[in-house]
Amino acid sequence: MTDAVHGFGTVFQRETTVPGTYADLGTPFDVTVPELTRDTVDATSHKSPNRVREFISGLRDQGEAGLGINYVPGGTAFTDLKADWLDDDPVNYKILFPNGESVSFSAFVTRVTPTAPMEGKKTLVARFKLAGEATWS
Known part of the structure; x- marks a missing residue:
């Protein structure tokens, strides 16, 4: 039997003006959690065995998170995301997640893309570049 679960019920929140207090950010239909990547550093030398490149571990990067929500022009979610995009400090x-797990992070909003297709719902996609290490719990 599979151990797959769907993401229905996942919530994306933003810290309010009251530190430590979070509020839902729009009505999400797509949430991308921060990606975990690692650089590698070429450590090849003239003495590398059999002329094969060698690598050592480089810096880790927690990448970006993403959010797709229903777009309401002038709505709170758009206003908050635009303010965060204008802010030079991370938010x-x-x-x-529905099972009670969570990931918290500080990030810069790097992209806010609202769309209004002729057929279909209005959407907004936002991207968040993590400013440091996320906390998974």
Whole structure:
């Protein structure tokens, strides 16, 4: 039997003006959790065995998170995301999963893309570049 679960019920939150207090950010239909990547550093030398490249571990990067929500022009979610995009300081966000797990992070909003297709719903996609290490719990 599979251990797969769906993501229905996942919530994306933004810290309010009251530190430590979070509020839902729009009505999400797509949430991308921060990606975990690692650089590698080429450590090849003239003495590398059999002329094969050698590598050592480099810096880790927790990449970006993403959010797709229903777009309401002039709505709170758009206003908050635009303010965060204008802010030169990172903002605190949290993703809550239906099983009670969460990931919290501080990030810069790097992209806010609203769309209004002729057929279909209005959507907004936002990207968040993590400013440091996320906390998984």
